[in-house]
Amino acid sequence: xxxxxxxxxxxxxxxxxxxxxxxxxxxxxxxxxxxxxxxxxxxxxxxxxxxxxxxxxxxxxxxxxxxxxxxxxxxxxxxxxxxxxxxxxxxxxxxxxxxxxxxxxxxxxxxxxxxxxxxxxxxxxxxxxxxxxxxxxxxxxxxxxxxxxxxxxxxxxxxxxxxxxxxxxxxxxxxxxxxxxxxxxxxxxxxxxxxxxxxxxxxxxxxxxxxxxxxxxxxxxxxxxxxxxxxxxxxxxxxxxxxxxxxxxxxxxxxxxxxxxxxxxxxxxxxxxxxxxxxxxxxxxxxxxxxxxxxxxxxxxxxxxxxxxxxxxxxxxxxxxxxxxxxxxxxxxx
Numbered sequence: 001x002x003x004x005x006x007x008x009x010x011x012x013x014x015x016x017x018x019x020x021x022x023x024x025x026x027x028x029x030x031x032x033x034x035x036x037x038x039x040x041x042x043x044x045x046x047x048x049x050x051x052x053x054x055x056x057x058x059x060x061x062x063x064x065x066x067x068x069x070x071x072x073x074x075x076x077x078x079x080x081x082x083x084x085x086x087x088x089x090x091x092x093x094x095x096x097x098x099x100x101x102x103x104x105x106x107x108x109x110x111x112x113x114x115x116x117x118x119x120x121x122x123x124x125x126x127x128x129x130x131x132x133x134x135x136x137x138x139x140x141x142x143x144x145x146x147x148x149x150x151x152x153x154x155x156x157x158x159x160x161x162x163x164x165x166x167x168x169x170x171x172x173x174x175x176x177x178x179x180x181x182x183x184x185x186x187x188x189x190x191x192x193x194x195x196x197x198x199x200x201x202x203x204x205x206x207x208x209x210x211x212x213x214x215x216x217x218x219x220x221x222x223x224x225x226x227x228x229x230x231x232x233x234x235x236x237x238x239x240x241x242x243x244x245x246x247x248x249x250x251x252x253x254x255x256x257x258x259x260x261x262x263x264x265x266x267x268x269x270x271x272x273x274x275x276x277x278x279x280x281x282x283x284x285x286x287x288x289x290x291x292x293x294x295x296x297x298x299x300x301x302x303x304x305x306x307x308x309x310x311x312x313x314x315x316x317x318x319x320x321x322x323x324x325x326x327x328x329x330x331x332x333x334x
Contacts (some may be wrong), residue, residue: 002117026057030083034101034127042121042136042145046083046092047068052142054107059084061202065193067221067235070320072166073159075116075204079105080189082207090199090212091109092260095185102126104186110166119154120168122146124186131184135168164317187243192260193218193235218260224326234260235331236323240312240316251276256287269298270334290334299328 012083019230025047033040049057056062060081068076068324082088084100091097098104104124107117118138136145137152151170157163191212202208218235219227238260244251254276266272269287274280274297281297289295297328301311302324310316316326 028057028060028083028103030080030101032081033081033103033125035233036127036129036145037132038149040147042123045103045123047079047103047123051145054118059203059207060105061207063194065188065239066195066218067193067239069188069239069315070323071315071316072156072162072164072167073320074110074119076109077107077109078188081105087206088202088208090191090208090210092212093190093214095187096194098126098186099127104188105319106188108166110158112157118142118145118154119156119166120148120152124184129291132185133184157277158318160318160321162318167315167317169314182248190218191237192216210297216246217262223238224322229326229330229333232326236326240320240323244312269296278308280311284308286334288331291295291332293328293331296331299324299331302327 010235013294026046028046029044032044032046039045046057047060049055054077056079060079063078065078067171079102080088080098082099086099086101088102089097090100103126105121106123107121108119108121111117120138123134123136127139130328135148135151137148137154138145144301148168149171152168153165154168155163156166196211196214196217199208199211203211219231221235224232224236237258237302241256242258242260243249243255245254246252247257253276255267255272258269258271262268270290272287273285274287280301282300284295284297284300286295287297293299301309303319304310305317305319
């Protein structure tokens with residue numbers, strides 16, 4: 001469901017123009033965003049002037065990632081909210097630094113009988129006490145999303161035609177991906193994984209203090225067969241795996257550091273023996289075997305849906321065949 005780069009930028013430009021113009025009357029409720037409470041419904045925040053249609057309210061800006069996190073082929077609609085007078089701060093190629101009062105909103109959807117069906121909307125709220133992550137489950141009528149602290153399971157059909165039980169994470173599971181050095185943190189809007197045009201538009205709108213200089217950008221996922229195997233695979237691993245596989249994160253005990261900026265081959269798993277893989281390693285000996293993807297634990301775990309073996313552990317009930325293809329191509333060329 002990922003649109004072409006040109007169309008994606010056009011949609012962002014149009015939506016951003018609407019969001020920053022005087023047109024939308026609706027505006028988010030800053031008191032709800034910053035209060036230390038858990039609102040029962042998504043509508044209480046006021047992030048959308050038309051929530052079922054995913055039309056953003058004032059100062060809620062849509063964005064896309066060059067290479068997005070894959071979640072069983074779900075369509076994702078991403079938005080960033082900054083309160084009036086606030087700015088995000090650029091930090092080189094890294095995560096945009098968002099002020100207290102900011103929010104990140106991400107809606108997951110699948111096609112159902114030719115129509116978009118909203119499944120859940122996750123919000124990350126930057127409060128004085130830090131970031132908090134909350135999941136909201138959309139009702140069958142598609143009129144409201146309600147807080148789902150315990151998570152949920154929803155039957156869906158993926159774009160590949162696979163019938164699955166899509167899993168909405170519970171509040172504690174959000175920390176498994178968003179936890180770094182013991183605190184909840186955003187993982188998506190890094191400058192290296194956002195288009196230069198979007199960053200420039202965001203800065204021109206007064207919402208970003210400067211356009212960051214990005215020397216090495218994560219490639220567009222649509223271009224994965226046009227760019228080098230290393231760029232496509234490393235971008236994919238950075239987005240889909242590195243939030244856990246890096247120092248200070250949930251899978252740091254594995255010894256793998258799959259971040260985009262990592263240059264050490266052993267940290268990337270090349271001829272590295274597994275440290276904490278358990279039965280997930282199968283009978284394979286190394287995380288990545290140059291030239292031999294089928295002998296690499298990384299490929300073995302990506303290709304599995306078995307509990308205790310499959311990677312990533314959360315947000316996956318099926319195998320991402322395109323992602324597996326780019327990683328195998330990279331390993332085959334090492």
